[in-house]
Every structure is written in C-alpha cells, then in structure tokens.
Amino acid sequence: MRTIPALLLLAVSALANGLDSVVKIDTGWVSGSGTSVRVYKGIPYAAPPVGPLRWKPPQPAQPWKGILVAKNFPANCPQMLLPGPQSEDCLGLNIWTPAHPAGALLPVMVWIHGGGFQIGASSQSAYDGEALAAQGVVVVSINYRLGIFGFLAHPALNQESPHGVSGNYALLDMVAALQWVQRNIAAFGGDPANVTVFGESAGAMSVATLLTMPRAKGLFRRAIVQSGNTPKVNSAKTAERIARRLAGLLGVELTRDAIATIPPERVLQAQTKLREDLLSRPDPAFWCEVALSYLPWAPIVDGETIPESPIARIAAGAAADIDLLVGSNLEETRLFFVVDGSIDHISEETVATATAAYGLPTDGVNAYRAAHPGASPGELLSAIQTDWYWRIPAVRMADAHVARARASTYMYEFAWRSPQFGGRLGAAHSVEIPFVFDTLGLGTDPLLGRTPPQSLAAAMHKAWVTFAAIGDCGWSKYDIARRPTMHFDTVSELINDPLAPNLARWEGSVGWQ
Numbered sequence: 178m179r180t181i182p183a184l185l186l187l188a189v190s191a192l193a194n195g196l197d198s199v200v201k202i203d204t205g206w207v208s209g210s211g212t213s214v215r216v217y218k219g220i221p222y223a224a225p226p227v228g229p230l231r232w233k234p235p236q237p238a239q240p241w242k243g244i245l246v247a248k249n250f251p252a253n254c255p256q257m258l259l260p261g262p263q264s265e266d267c268l269g270l271n272i273w274t275p276a277h278p279a280g281a282l283l284p285v286m287v288w289i290h291g292g293g294f295q296i297g298a299s300s301q302s303a304y305d306g307e308a309l310a311a312q313g314v315v316v317v318s319i320n321y322r323l324g325i326f327g328f329l330a331h332p333a334l335n336q337e338s339p340h341g342v343s344g345n346y347a348l349l350d351m352v353a354a355l356q357w358v359q360r361n362i363a364a365f366g367g368d369p370a371n372v373t374v375f376g377e378s379a380g381a382m383s384v385a386t387l388l389t390m391p392r393a394k395g396l397f398r399r400a401i402v403q404s405g406n407t408p409k410v411n412s413a414k415t416a417e418r419i420a421r422r423l424a425g426l427l428g429v430e431l432t433r434d435a436i437a438t439i440p441p442e443r444v445l446q447a448q449t450k451l452r453e454d455l456l457s458r459p460d461p462a463f464w465c466e467v468a469l470s471y472l473p474w475a476p477i478v479d480g481e482t483i484p485e486s487p488i489a490r491i492a493a494g495a496a497a498d499i500d501l502l503v504g505s506n507l508e509e510t511r512l513f514f515v516v517d518g519s520i521d522h523i524s525e526e527t528v529a530t531a532t533a534a535y536g537l538p539t540d541g542v543n544a545y546r547a548a549h550p551g552a553s554p555g556e557l558l559s560a561i562q563t564d565w566y567w568r569i570p571a572v573r574m575a576d577a578h579v580a581r582a583r584a585s586t587y588m589y590e591f592a593w594r595s596p597q598f599g600g601r602l603g604a605a606h607s608v609e610i611p612f613v614f615d616t617l618g619l620g621t622d623p624l625l626g627r628t629p630p631q632s633l634a635a636a637m638h639k640a641w642v643t644f645a646a647i648g649d650c651g652w653s654k655y656d657i658a659r660r661p662t663m664h665f666d667t668v669s670e671l672i673n674d675p676l677a678p679n680l681a682r683w684e685g686s687v688g689w690q
Contacts, residue, residue, distance in 0.1 A: 198210070198211075198215055199244060200217070200364045200365060201364060202220070202360075202361040202364055203240075203360050203361055204221070204238050204239065204240045204241060205240050205241040205242070205243075205244070205245060206243070206244040206245065207220055207244065207245045207247050208244050208245070208246055208247060209247055209272075209274075210248060212276065213275065213276055213311065214273055214274065214275050214276070214307050214310045214311055215273070215274050215275075215276065215365075216247075216271070216272070216273050216307070217247040217271065217272040217274075217365070218247050218248055218249055218250045218251075218269075218271045218272075219247055219248075219249050219250055219251045219269045219271065220245065220247055220269055220270055220271070220272070221238040221239075221251075221268060221269050222235075222238060222268060222269065222270050222319070222353055222354045222357040223235035223236060223237065223238055223268040223350065223353045223354075223357075224236040224237060224238055224239060224268075225264075225265060225266035225267075225268065226265060226266075226268060226322060226326070226346070227265045227266060228437070228438075229437065231265065231326070231437050232326070232329055232334055232335075232343065232346065232433070232436075232437070233335075233346070234346065234349045235268060235346070235349055235350050235353040238268075238357075250269075250271060250298070250299060250300035251267050251268070251269025251270070251271075251299065251300075251320050252264035252266060252267045252269075253267060253298040253300065253320070254267040254298070254320055254321065254322055254323045254326065254327075255267075255323065255324070255326060255441045255444070255445055256292075256295060256296045256297075256323050256324065256445070257295075257296070257445055257448070257449055258296050259292075259296050259297065259298055259301075261298065261300065263441075265326065265441055267320045267322070268320060268321070268322070268350055268353075268354075269299075269319075269320055270299070270317055270318065270319045270320070270354055270357070271299055271300075271306070271317065271318045271319075272306075272315065272316070272317050272362075272365050273305075273306035273307055273309070273310035273315070273316040274310060274315045274316075274365045274366050274367065275310050275311060275313060275314075275315075275366070277313075277366055281366065282363060282366065282367065282368035282371075283313055283314055283315050283366050283367055283368060284313070284314045284315070284367075284368060284371045284372075284373065284642075284645045284646045285314065285315045285316075285317065285358060285362055285367040285368060285369070285371060285372045285373065285645075286306075286309060286314050286315070286316050286317070286372075286373045286374075286375060286641075286642075286645050287317045287318075287319065287354070287355065287358060287372060287373070287374045287375070287397070288304055288306070288316065288317065288318040288319070288375055288376060288380070289319060289321070289351060289374065289375070289376035289380035289381075289383050289384060290304060290318070290376065290377070290379075290380050291376065291377045291378030291379045291380040291381065291404075291405070291607070292323070292378065292379055292380075293378070293379050293472060294323060294324065294327065294328065294347065294379045294382075294472060294474045294475050295323055295324045295448070295452075295474060296323065297323070297379070297380075298320060299318035299319055299320050302616065302619040302620040302621075303610050303611050303614060303616050303619065303620070303621060304318055304610075304614060304616075305614060305616050305619055306318060306614070308614060308615035308616065308638065309614060309615070309638070309641075309642065312638070312639075312642045313642070313646070314642055314645055314646065315362060315365055315366055315367035317354075317358060317362070317367075319350075319351065319354040320350075321347045321350040321351055321354070321383075322346050322347045322350055323347065323474070324445070324448050324474045325423065325444055325445075325447070325448045325474065326346070326441075326444070327346050327347030327350070327474060328344050328345065328346065328347060328416070328474040328475065328476075328477065329343070329344060329346075329416075329420055329423065330343045330344025330345070330413065330416035330417060330420055330477050330479065331343060331416070331417050331420035331421070331431055332417070333431050333432055333433070334420070334431070334432075334433050334436075343479075344413075344416055344477045344479060345476060345477055345479060345482045345483060347383070348383065348386060348387070348390065348476055348482060348483070349392070349482065351383055351387060351393075352387070352390065352392050352393050352396065355372070355374065355387075355393065355396040355397060356396065358372060358396075359372075359396060370398065371398055371645075371646075372396065372397040372398055372399070373397065373398065373399040373400065373401060373644070373645040374387060374396075374397045374399075374400050374401075375400065375401035375402075375403065375641070375645075376401075376402070376403065376405065377403040377404055377405065377607060377609075377610055378403075378404050378405055378606065378607065379405065379472075379475075380403075380405065381401075381402040381403045381404055381405020381406065382405040382406075382408040382409055382475070382476065383405070383408075383476070384400050384401070384402050384405065385400075385402050385405055385406065385407065385408045385487055385491075385574065386408045386410070386476045386483060386487050387400070388400055388487065388490075388491060388495065388496040388499055388501075389483075389484075389487045389490035389491060389495040389496060390482060390483060391482075391484065392482060397499070398499065398500065398648075399499060399500040399501070399502075399584075399644065399645060399648055400496070400499050400500070400501050400502070401501075401502045401503075401641065401644065401645075402501070402502070402503040402504075402571075402574070403504065403505075403609065403610070403613070404504075404505050404506055404509060404567055404606055404607070404609075406503060406505065406567060406570040406571040406573075406574050407487070407488045407570035407571075407573055407574050408475075408476055408487045408488070409466075409470040409472050409475055409476075410466075410475060410476045410477065410478050410483065410486060410487065411466060411467060411470075411472070411473075411475050411476070411477050411478070412465065412466065412477070412478055413477055413478065413479050413480070414465075415464070415465045415466060415467060416477045416479075418463060419451065419467075419473055422451065422454075423447055423448075423451060424436065426447040426450055426451065427439060427443065427444075427447050448474075451473060452473070455467065455468075455471065455473060456471075459471075468534075469534060469535075488573065488574065488577060491574065491577045491578055491581075492577040492580070492581065493581070494581035494582075496578060496582070497578075497581045497582050497583050497584065498582075498583055498584050499582075499584055500584045500585045500586075500644070500648040501575070501578050501582070501584070501585070501586050501587070502587045502588075502589065502641075502644050502650060503571050503574055503575050503578075503586075503587075503588055503589075504571060504588055504589035504590055504591065504662075504663075505563075505567040505568045505571045505590060505591070506563075506567070506590070506591040506592075506604045506605060506606060506608060506609055507563070507568075507590060507591065507592045507603070507604040508559065508560075508563060508594070508603040508604045508605050509562075509563040509566065509567045509568070509604075509605060509606040510558075510559040510560075510562045510563045510566070510605075510606070511559055511563075511601065511602055511603050511604075511605040511606075512602070512605035512606035512607060512608075513606070514555055514558075514559050515598050515601045515602050515603075515605070516598070516602070519555065520553070520555035520556065520559060520601070521553070521555055522555070523553075523554045523555035523558050524554055525554050527554065527558065528542070528554050528557055528558045528561075529542075531558060531561070531562070532558075532561060535561070535562075535565045535686055536683075536685065536686035537561065537565070537682065537683065537686055538682075540682075541682035541683070542557075542561070544678075544682055545557060545560055545561055545682075548560075548678070564676070564679055564683065565683065565686070567606075568590075568676060568679075569676065569679065569680065569683050569686075571588070572588075572660065572676055572680065575588050575655050575660070576657050579655050579656060579657060580657065584648070585648050585649070585654055586654060586655040587644070587650045587652070587654060587655055587663075588655045588660065588661070588662045588663070589640075589650075589662060589663040589664075589665060590662055590663070590664055590665065590672075590675060591604055591608065591609040591612075591665045592604050592664055592665060592666040593608070593609075593612075593629075593630065593633055593665065593666050593667060595608050595624060595625055595626060595629075596626045597623065597624060597625070597626055602624075607624070608624060608625065609637070609665070611624070611625060611629070611634070612629070612633055612634040612637045612638070612665075613637050613638065613641050614638070615634045615635070615638045617629050617631060617634055630667050632667070633665060633666070633667060633669070636665065636669055637665055639651070640652075640663070650663065652671050653671060659673045659674060660673060660674040660675075660676075660677075661673055662674070662675050
C-alpha cells in the first residue's frame with residue numbers, strides 16, 4: 178500500500194484534479210484519478226487475512242498515515258488460473274464515481290465477480306465501471322477470498338463458533354465490503370441508502386445468498402442475479418469431509434496451528450488435486466451435492482452465517498423488501514462444452530447418466546430431442562444442463578421472491594448469440610457481462626467477436642442503471658401467472674413465460690434446496 182505525505186499530495190492533487198479527488202474515509206485519506214469519472218483502486222476494506230487471520234472472519238482494515246494513492250487494483254486472491262499479481266493480502270475494492278455537484282448522493286452498484294468461487298478478480302477488464310459511472314451511479318467492485326481460503330470448514334478450525342462450524346469466509350468478506358460501503362460511500366458521492374449488489378455466476382450465487390444472510394440485512398436495497406440464481410450451497414457435513422481430505426493431501430493434522438502456516442502455493446496444489454479427484458471420480462457417497470454442482474468451495478449451510486438453504490429463506494420472505502432482477506442466458510453451458518471441444522465427444526450414455534442424476538424422466542429427454550432436431554448428444558446435454566443448472570432455478574427463484582415480496586421482481590433472458598468458435602458459442606455463460614458494463618472492445622473480442630451490437634449494450638446498460646436508481650427496469654414486473662421476461666437480443670422484446678414448455682418437465686427433479 179503506497180502512501181505519500183498528506184500536504185504534498187493535497188498540493189499536487191489540487192493542481193491536477195481539484196481537491197475533490199482526495200477523499201477522507203474512516204481509515205485515512207485516499208486520492209483518485211480522472212476527471213469526468215474519478216477512479217479509486219485497491220482501497221483496503223479489511224485487514225490482510227494472513228497468519229493468524231487466515232481462515233478467520235475478516236477484521237477491520239488498519240488506518241494509515243498520509244494519503245493512500247489508489248491507482249492500482251488489489252492483488253488477485255490466490256488462485257491457479259488467472260494471471261497477475263497474487264497475494265493473500267487481497268481484500269480491496271475499487272470505486273468509479275462521476276464528477277457531480279457537491280452534496281448530491283447517487284445510486285451505488287456493488288459488483289461481485291464470478292469464477293466458480295475459485296478464480297476471478299475485480300481487476301478484469303470486462304468489469305471496468307467507467308461507462309456505468311458515466312450514467313450517474315457510483316460503481317464498486319470487490320475482491321473476496323477464493324477456493325480453500327474462502328470456504329475451508331471444520332469444527333476444529335473455529336472453536337469460537339457456537340455451532341462449531343467454520344467457513345463462509347468469502348461471504349463474510351462480501352458482508353465486510355458492504356459494511357465498508359455503508360460507512361464510507363457518501364464520501365465518494367454515493368447514497369448508502371440506495372445500494373444495489375449485483376454479480377454473475379458464482380458472484381450471482383453470492384448475491385442470492387446475501388439476500389438471506391442475517392449479517393447482510395440492511396446493507397443493500399436491490400439485487401441483480403445474473404446466471405447464478407438459486408445458490409448451489411453445500412452442507413456442513415460435506416464441507417467437513419472435504420476439509421479432512423484436504424488435510425490428508427497436505428499431510429498435516431486438521432488443526433489451525435498445523436495448517437495456518439502452510440505456504441499458499443501448497444494450499445493451491447492441494448486444491449487442484451481435490452478438483453482433479455472430483456472430475457475423475459465424482460463419487461456421490463463422498464461428494465454428495467458436489468457430485469452434481471462441481472463446486473467443492475461454495476456457500477455452506479452452517480446454521481449460523483447461513484441458517485438454512487437460501488431458496489427456502491427467500492420462499493419464507495427473508496428478501497421480501499429487496500427489489501430483485503434475476504435472469505440467465507439461453508445457452509449457458511456452451512461456454513464449458515464448446516471452448517474445450519468436449520461438445521463433440523459427449524456420448525448418448527453420458528446424456529442418459531446425467532439426466533438420470535438430474536431427475537429428468539425419459540419423456541422429458543425425448544421432449545428436448547423434439548425441440549432440438551438434429552442435435553448431437555453434446556448439444557442436447559448442453560440444452561438440458563443449461564435449463565437444469567441455470568434457467569429453471571432462475572424461474573424458481575423469481576417465483577419464490579414474488580410470492581412474498583413487498584418489493585419489485587423483474588426477469589430477463591439473454592439471447593444474443595456470439596459468432597465465436599464458428600458460431601457455436603452462442604448465448605453462452607458470461608457473454609452478457611460486457612453488455613451490462615458496456616465494455617465492448619475492452620479485451621472482449623475472443624468472447625464476442627469484433628462487431629457485437631452496441632445497441633444491445635445500450636439497452637442492457639440502461640436497464641441495469643435504471644433498476645439501481647429507482648427499482649424499475651422499464652418493462653412489466655414479474656408475476657407467476659404471466660412470468661413476463663425481457664428477451665435481450667439485437668431486437669429485444671417482452672415475452673411471457675418463455676420456459677413454460679420446460680417447467681413441467683422438471684417438476685420434482687433434483688433441485689437446489
């Protein structure tokens with residue numbers, strides 16, 4: 178963390194950007210850059226979770242002297258795939274705020290990145306908040322602990338917990354970041370009473386979980402859930418079995434003293450080995466729900482931080498006062514099947530095994546075949562898995578929310594088909610993100626091609642900003658009778674109950690409860 182003497186920086190800042198680019202927060206002074214949109218990167222919202230704080234709830238960030246020059250993103254939290262500087266000292270956030278009259282408080286949008294709870298960072302170019310901020314909102318993006326560092330859980334690791342269960346550190350990081358926003362965002366022109374938390378994939382699952390967490394109550398007013406929907410939560414017993422296997426891979430006793438000082442590189446190696454074991458032999462007797470979700474590191478129903486299944490809590494009205502926008506993409510699974518080529522190597526036997534595990538009866542599989550004439554086994558499984566993992570849970574979540582909500586519920590589906598991979602990528606998982614942020618062209622060519630429709634970005638961008646500002650997306654509110662859903666494409670339109678033919682097929686299937 179770089180600081181320089183306060184008087185010197187104030188003088189330089191006054192000449193370059195005006196004194197309003199230097200902001201006082203509860204831990205010290207911080208300086209940003211930019212003119213029409215000011216940017217502050219890498220502000221610590223919690224203490225580094227290292228040493229005795231590893232596998233502990235986040236602790237308050239320490240004050241600093243002088244002025245923090247906030248020009249660099251926080252280090253990526255430890256992970257195996259994403260390039261860039263990594264460190265356990267990664268709990269930082271970034272802010273984009275438009276220049277506007279003093280005293281005006283703007284809507285706030287807090288972004289939680291995805292990545293299967295194992296990869297990702299707030300620094301990724303698709304998440305640049307400048308275009309959103311230019312529309313009159315304050316944008317915040319955060320890092321949170323990933324993988325083992327965010328979700329290792331066993332009673333031996335946390336004797337302070339009244340339930341004897343640890344874990345969910347990643348979710349507690351998010352709560353700490355939202356608490357930071359409540360304390361400090363007004364200094365950046367944001368309204369702490371008008372916060373929208375939004376995320377995609379694992380980020381969206383996190384948002385859906387935060388909706389029902391007692392510790393997150395009152396920290397945000399609205400939520401946007403992009404391709405995450407009903408959270409894929411793990412039980413405490415499953416988490417404890419995974420923790421014991423991890424200790425075996427590390428060759429240590431499962432005690433805090435034994436694992437707290439293991440180098441992060443060794444921890445990540447063990448995490449990779451666990452992932453390989455899951456992919457090669459997803460034995461339900463050991464992995465239980467993870468054998469279907471493939472998320473060994475995910476929110477844990479521990480009876481304390483997450484009292485029970487989030488979807489059950491939503492159905493009981495825990496999120497009744499939160500405005501909700503929820504949706505998914507039409508061909509989510511193609512991201513995983515097309516990019517690695519596996520879509521051409523999936524057999525009919527694999528389709529039969531998977532659909533049996535999902536609880537889809539034979540007549541349901543045949544209905545998918547009829548709806549996708551000429552589809553290969555891989556294409557058929559992609560369509561089925563997209564509905565089972567993402568689209569049907571989105572409808573169930575919207576239904577559960579609107580049934581008890583005193584706030585608004587909206588639904589969308591993203592249908593624009595990317596031309597990449599010979600046109601086979603389609604409306605895949607994560608393709609909608611650059612349209613929401615209006616970051617087309619910021620490293621998005623491999624995903625979207627060279628000419629994605631700017632008009633679609635403008636439409637989604639506007640809907641997200643309007644929802645964050647006033648809780649209205651600009652189309653009909655959701656209700657169970659009609660299920661109005663905005664169909665985003667080159668030509669967007671409102672469609673009633675687009676998944677109606679499929680909902681009955683999945684009635685009674687294995688859900689995410």
